[in-house]
Amino acid sequence: MIEVDVESLGVRALNERLHRLPRDTNERLWKITNPKGAHALAAGLDRPLSIEIEGHVGYYCGGMNKQAEITINGHAGPGLAENIMSGVVRVKGNASQSAAASGRGGLVVIGGDASSRCGISMKGVDIVVGGSVGHMSAFMAQAGHLVVCGNAGAHLGDSIYEAVIYVGGEVESLGSDCIEKPMTDEHRSKLEQLLASAGLRVQAARFRRFGSARQLYNFKVDHAAQY
């Protein structure tokens, strides 16, 4: 394992070092210490690395990630793993707003709570939140899955497209065009698979499923008030 102190090396030098690793690198295990809220830490990776970050991170940690598995033993600032393409980004604590925004693939696991707009504009990423999510989560969510073990704040899934939301607790309110849909065996097994991949031991039975009513897909004057 390679240990790097961000405070002494600096974010720029660390990211550059991670970006320049050869495709077939053997330097796969990394421990990053003293992040102290630094932004864009381990952003733009494209190697099958396993990275542990010991402490709290700022904005955009693991942004646009490909292949790498990043674990944050702390809390994360806004835009955690934004536009993630593949790989896994886990935060043991809480995540600030817009976690996994516009993510196109891979898995984002938030052990604690996520703030507002978790999964905004998501495009295929799977997000599993151990705690609760704030308002406007899964806003304009296009594809992928958002699993919330706790509660969801107001306007969940507003203007949602084809993404699927599972919530274990209470939903404060649903956004425009987002409705509850029946849980079939197929959905339950998908949910179990997502919970398992996140390493969470939570019963799938109590979850409800939400998705698009598809009423806003084409402009209709009768829906003007919902736009």
Place this chain on the structure above:
Amino acid sequence: MPRSTKAKPTAPATAANPAGRREHASFPPVVIAEIQRAAREGIYDIRGLGAKRRLPSFDDLIFLGASISRYPLEGYREKCATNVTIGARFAKKPIELKIPITIAGMSFGSLSANAKEALGRAASEMGTSTTTGDGGMTQEERRASKILVYQVLPSRYGHDPDHMRSCEAIEVVVGQGAKPGGGGMLLGLKVTERVAGMRTLPVGIDQRSACRHPDWTGPDDLEIKIAELREVTDWEKPIYVKVGATRVKYDVALAVKAGADAVVVDGMQGGTGATQDVFIEHVGIPTLPAVRQAAEALQELDMHRKVQLIVSGGIRNGADVAKALALGADAVSIGTAALMALNCNAPLFLEDYAKLGTAPGYCHHCQTGRCPVGVTTQDPELEARLDPELAAHRVRNYLATMVLEAQTLARACGKSHLHNLEPEDLAALTIEAAAMAKVPLAGTDWIPGRGGA
């Protein structure tokens, strides 16, 4: 005796109004027609292109050619350079353009693949850049463009770090001149399987894209966002920030403060593939005042020529280019005009214009996807009407013409580089243009708003 109820002629008889009827100033026939359309359809009108209303513009400025007090350049042998470097503030690899005219961002989806390819080829031949759009990068445009600017947009449709790393520059799009404060629209007719696939959306839906970025709001966040983009691309690429022209001074200053290498300011004449007509016509300020305000903001920060200013919105010819540069722009960007060079509104396939209820010269039906000349369509039959090679040749010729025109004007003002043009080379024909461009009304020393006589 009862008064006659028969209307008497109250206006001069003309070909359009042979009976000499009086037109209502507030409710002319065009306004009545729009009220009745709204009453019938119950939804706003959505269309393509930019503001159609008359606006103060570069046409209201003229150059003061050299004479006795200053001498012109000899057109046959004295060089007037046109190159521009963008991104030297922070980027490890700034881009070098041979001409100060770039191709603006227009989405694949809104435009056909052939149109994108033709623009890329033309720009490459002329040594300038083209730009992706809302909907992601296509391999056709990447192959065709030597210098490709990758847009990071609120929707993040098809946003791919590999694509971003493969491009020569990055443009963070905050707004556009046709609709500052508005998100994109692509009506279902154009959301084909390929377009939908690139955007991760269902086929055939009326697609509305976000007007705010999903992961940042405000200037402090923008600074952190730009830093992230630099980290992901190892500080190699110039990063532009594009805004629709509204509160230009503040927006430009904030973009500079947030760490932009270049600022793109798009005036309200700037086009769109599909937006509400009310938005196009009533939001934003014209390009003319926007250039001067943007240049002043940079000068106040001592960043003029350090952070490049790229201006767009209704640029049509070499005179517009030269005037924008004289007012302080480092380069201009063209969208609508480039489409017209491709063949937009050309008098071909008249029956297809008629099917859209329009005619060459009046068409703004990009939103329908039924473009008669194959530019703004996803229909294979219509797209085939645009031969990318021939179309590229037309755009190349058009760009070359604009450069020659701008050089002609610059030489006449005695300038050995287009960037040496300055506001002192200009005078205004209208009081409005004088006030907006901050150059004197022709034949006077008067700049409205500047005090003095």
